[in-house]
Amino acid sequence: MSPNATKLATPTHGLVNVPPKKGGPPIESLPTAIEVEKMSFYYGQTRALFDISVKLPAKLVTAFIGPSGCGKSTFLRTLNRMNDIIPGARATGMIMIDGKDLYGSDVDPVALRRDVGMVFQKSNPFPKSIYDNIAYGVRLNKMAASRADMDAIVEESLQSAALWDEVKDRLHDSALALSGGQQQRLCIARALAIKPKILLMDEPASALDPIATQRIEELIYRLRQAYTIIIVTHNMQQAARVSDMTALFWLGRLVEFDKTEQIFTNPHEQITEDYVTGRFG
Amino acid sequence: MRNDAVRRLISKVITSLCAFAVLVALVPLALILFLVITQGILSLNVDFFTRMPAPVGEAGGGMANAIAGTLILIGLGAVFAIPIGVISGIYAAEFSGTKMATAVQFAADTLNGVPSIVIGVFVYGIAVLPVKQFSAAAGGLALGVMMLPIITRTTEELLKLVPISLREGALALGATRGWTTVSVVLPAAAPGIITGIVLALARIAGETAPLLFTAFNNRFFSTRLDQPISSLTVQVFTYAISPYQEWHRQAWAGALVLVALVLLCSVLARYATRRLERLQTGH
Numbered sequence: 001m002s003p004n005a006t007k008l009a010t011p012t013h014g015l016v017n018v019p020p021k022k023g024g025p026p027i028e029s030l031p032t033a034i035e036v037e038k039m040s041f042y043y044g045q046t047r048a049l050f051d052i053s054v055k056l057p058a059k060l061v062t063a064f065i066g067p068s069g070c071g072k073s074t075f076l077r078t079l080n081r082m083n084d085i086i087p088g089a090r091a092t093g094m095i096m097i098d099g100k101d102l103y104g105s106d107v108d109p110v111a112l113r114r115d116v117g118m119v120f121q122k123s124n125p126f127p128k129s130i131y132d133n134i135a136y137g138v139r140l141n142k143m144a145a146s147r148a149d150m151d152a153i154v155e156e157s158l159q160s161a162a163l164w165d166e167v168k169d170r171l172h173d174s175a176l177a178l179s180g181g182q183q184q185r186l187c188i189a190r191a192l193a194i195k196p197k198i199l200l201m202d203e204p205a206s207a208l209d210p211i212a213t214q215r216i217e218e219l220i221y222r223l224r225q226a227y228t229i230i231i232v233t234h235n236m237q238q239a240a241r242v243s244d245m246t247a248l249f250w251l252g253r254l255v256e257f258d259k260t261e262q263i264f265t266n267p268h269e270q271i272t273e274d275y276v277t278g279r280f281g
Numbered sequence: 282m283r284n285d286a287v288r289r290l291i292s293k294v295i296t297s298l299c300a301f302a303v304l305v306a307l308v309p310l311a312l313i314l315f316l317v318i319t320q321g322i323l324s325l326n327v328d329f330f331t332r333m334p335a336p337v338g339e340a341g342g343g344m345a346n347a348i349a350g351t352l353i354l355i356g357l358g359a360v361f362a363i364p365i366g367v368i369s370g371i372y373a374a375e376f377s378g379t380k381m382a383t384a385v386q387f388a389a390d391t392l393n394g395v396p397s398i399v400i401g402v403f404v405y406g407i408a409v410l411p412v413k414q415f416s417a418a419a420g421g422l423a424l425g426v427m428m429l430p431i432i433t434r435t436t437e438e439l440l441k442l443v444p445i446s447l448r449e450g451a452l453a454l455g456a457t458r459g460w461t462t463v464s465v466v467l468p469a470a471a472p473g474i475i476t477g478i479v480l481a482l483a484r485i486a487g488e489t490a491p492l493l494f495t496a497f498n499n500r501f502f503s504t505r506l507d508q509p510i511s512s513l514t515v516q517v518f519t520y521a522i523s524p525y526q527e528w529h530r531q532a533w534a535g536a537l538v539l540v541a542l543v544l545l546c547s548v549l550a551r552y553a554t555r556r557l558e559r560l561q562t563g564h
Contacts, residue, residue, distance in 0.1 A: 082453065087378070114455035124446040127469050127561035136464070137454035176562040187450070194454060 027245070027259060033058035033198060033228040034079060039093035041074055043086065048074045050252045051093070056245075061220060061229045063243035063260065065236060067280065070249040072232050076200050078102075079230065080116040081109040097198070114141055117196035121203040123183035125175035125190075130167050133175045133186055134158065137194040153193055161189035162219055181212025188219065192227075199223065201231040205238065217242050236276055240264050248272045314540070321537025324530040329538075334500055334516075340527055344535055346502040347516040350417070351542070353504060354496060354512055355486055357421020362428035363478060370436025370474075375462055377441065385433065393430035400426050401491040409495060417503070417510035420496025424485045431484065435477030439470040472557040479550035483543045489514040513539045 034056040041049035049071045056062050064072035077083045078091055081102060095102040102112060114137075125133050134154045135144075144150035154171070158164040163185040167178070175186055184204060191199060201220070205213040220229060220242045233239050239246055239260065246263040248255045248271070256263065256272045267273045274280055328343045335342025373385040401423055408419035443466045451461040467474075489512075497509040498519060504510075513535050520532035 080453065082449065085449075085452065085458075110452075110455055110457050113453055118449075118453035120446055120449060120453075122446055124444070124450040126447060126450065126465050136451070137456075140454060140456055140460070174560070174562050190450075190454065 027057065030057035030060070032056065033097065034230075035094075035096040037094040037096070039075075039078065039091065039095060041071075041078055041083070041092075042090045044088040048252055049078070052254045054247065054254055054257050056228070056230060058228045059224065059226075060244040061224045061231060061242055062245040062247060063239035064230065064232045064247050064249060065234075065239050066249035066255075066275070068234075071252040072247075072249040073202055075249065075254075076202055076230060076232050079198070079200055080113050080118055082113075082118060084109050114194055115196055116198045116200060117191035117194065118200045119184070119188050119191055119202065119204045122207055123180060123187050125178070125183050125186050127174065127176055129172045130158075130175045130178070130186060131171040133190050134193045137190060141194050143194065157189040157193035158186075160192050160223070161185045162215065162222075163189055179212070181208050181215060184208060184212070184216060185219065188216075192223075196227070198228045198230065201229065203232050203234060206234060213238075236264075236278075248275060250275070317533065317537050317540055320530075320533035321535075324534040325537060329531075329534050333502060334531075335527075337525060337528075342531070344511075344513065344516055344531065344538070346499060347511040347513045347535065348538065349502065349504070350496070350499070350511040351486060351513045351539075353417060353510060354420045354424055354492065355482055357417065357506070358424030358428055358485055359478075359482060361422060361425030362432055362481075366429050366432025367436050367474065370433045371440060371462060371467070373433065373437040374440035375458075377437075386437070389430040389433040392426070393434070396490075397427060397488055398490040398493075401493055401495055404491065405494045414507065415495065415497035415509040416507050417496055418506040420492045420510060420512070421506075423491035423495045424488060427485050427488060427491055428481045431481040432478055435481070436470075436474050439473040439477070440466055442473070443469045469561070472554040472561070475557065476550045476554045479546050479553070483546035483550075486543055486546065487514060487539060489518050493518075513542075 032055045036052055036054045036056070039049060039052040040047065052075060064076060066072050074083065079095065079102070083089045083091070091103055093103075097112075097116070100107060126136060128136070131154055134157050135150055138144050138150060138153050144153055155164060155168075158167060163182060166182060167186075175183065178186060184207075188199075188204070204220075205216045208216065217238065220231065223229060224244070231239075231243065243260045245257065246260040247257040248263065248267075248269075250271055256267060256269045258267070263272060264276050267276065328341055330343060330348060331345055332341065332343035333346055334344065369385050369389075373382045373389075376382045404419055404423040404426065408422055409415055440462075447465055447469060448461055451465045452458070456464065492512050492515050496512060496515070498515045499509045499511045517532045517535040517539065520528040520535065523529070
């Protein structure tokens with residue numbers, strides 16, 4: 001399961017513009033990472049998600065798109081039970097990962113989040129050193145047996161997030177001294193360090209400038225070989241560039257889920273066509 | 282054009298009013314400092330820090346016992362109030378909105394409003410009367426009760442200021458809620474909490490009323506917790522209302538040392554906070 005991070009670390013500039021493969025196997029035949037069935041979600045009395053059913057394929061990038069307030073972020077946050085911390089929030093339905101229902105009574109959300117990592121819209125490095133930011137989750141999960149082990153994991157994670165060369169000489173400086181784009185890549189490295197199976201990204205580049213955004217997109221493109229990645233984005237060009245699959249949400253419902261090229265060139269639903277052509281949103 | 286001139290005039294008037302208000306607010310502070318320094322400096326010498334109070338009618342002597350006493354009392358208050366205050370502050374912030382947290386906030390605010398003399402009487406009742414003995418421990422307890430609500434509220438407010446995104450970052454890595462608080466939220470708020478604690482220490486250093494019938498006073502050097510102990514504030518009070526010229530001079534010097542002590546606390550607080558923040562943010 002664990003990725004060969006050093007191999008991933010070779011620079012791959014320019015890959016962003018390679019379009020997703022045409023054709024390929026039908027989506028039904030792809031191995032499934034997350035199976036969602038009749039998932040609904042409520043904030044108190046307000047219903048935010050309506051009977052979502054979808055099979056999210058493994059080792060591919062799936063983009064969630066849709067207008068603001070359509071439920072895409074809420075849905076993303078149900079996948080690692082991050083919504084649990086909101087008072088009055090409630091979920092019904094089933095979300096299966098590795099044959100286990102996330103909302104089953106025997107599932108510990110704390111343990112679950114170790115398998116399903118998350119990167120947030122606004123980078124949120126801890127006010128600690130770069131090294132300690134990466135080491136935080138590793139220590140938590142007791143994944144390093146020695147100081148040398150930890151050093152190796154820190155280097156490997158920073159390599160995977162394409163940040164190593166920029167920070168290797170100042171690992172013990174504060175993470176808050178990094179630029180916004182670097183901070184976000186640090187947060188990605190921090191998530192990768194505990195070797196999750198699935199990586200959730202909630203608009204990871206929306207607060208970044210175009211160059212930093214490009215670097216994050218390149219990173220996502222490379223990480224797809226090793227992880228199941230689910231990314232929420234407001235930016236349709238970004239969805240088209242980085243994702244293999246795209247899901248369109250509208251008013252708390254999953255309107256359409258298909259290969260990205262299909263969604264952007266030949267969608268089945270009128271709403272999808274209107275949204276991707278910019279008629280609303 | 283006319284309007285413009287009127288607007289500029291109003292602006293000038295308001296600005297001068299603001300400047301005047303600032304001046305008026307600063308006058309008492311300046312006067313206090315001026316008076317304390319000019320009067321206190323006359324009797325301030327090495328003896329003041331190293332010698333014991335001289336008997337009536339004898340010149341010289343110092344307040345070594347009171348200076349040590351004040352430091353001991355502040356230390357006792359801190360030992361009592363910091364752990365309880367910080368922990369209840371964490372509780373109030375983490376379980377914000379629950380009945381218990383609201384009760385903690387309400388209790389802290391009420392306690393903060395209780396006159397210090399009442400706190401002195403209260404501690405007299407629970408820690409002096411039963412053993413029929415004034416003691417440093419009772420004085421420290423009274424000062425601790427004074428500090429408690431300040432530390433509780435400061436801790437709570439500062440923890441609530443830590444962005445929720447930091448909390449989410451730790452939770453998303455598989456941290457439990459408790460560990461998130463201890464390992465991420467608390468360190469992030471630490472510089473502010475430390476400032477709050479030191480300012481609370483400075484505040485209680487100047488308290489007299491809670492000590493009058495708890496720590497009482499002691500003309501001799503004492504470090505025993507079960508015996509009465511001297512403090513700068515009570516000593517200044519005693520000397521200031523005495524009929525002796527020499528004691529009045531000593532009182533002024535005591536007041537000066539007290540002000541300097543409080544100032545030192547504030548400066549230390551700033552320094553410690555800056556250092557910590559620099560460590561965390563790298564600039």
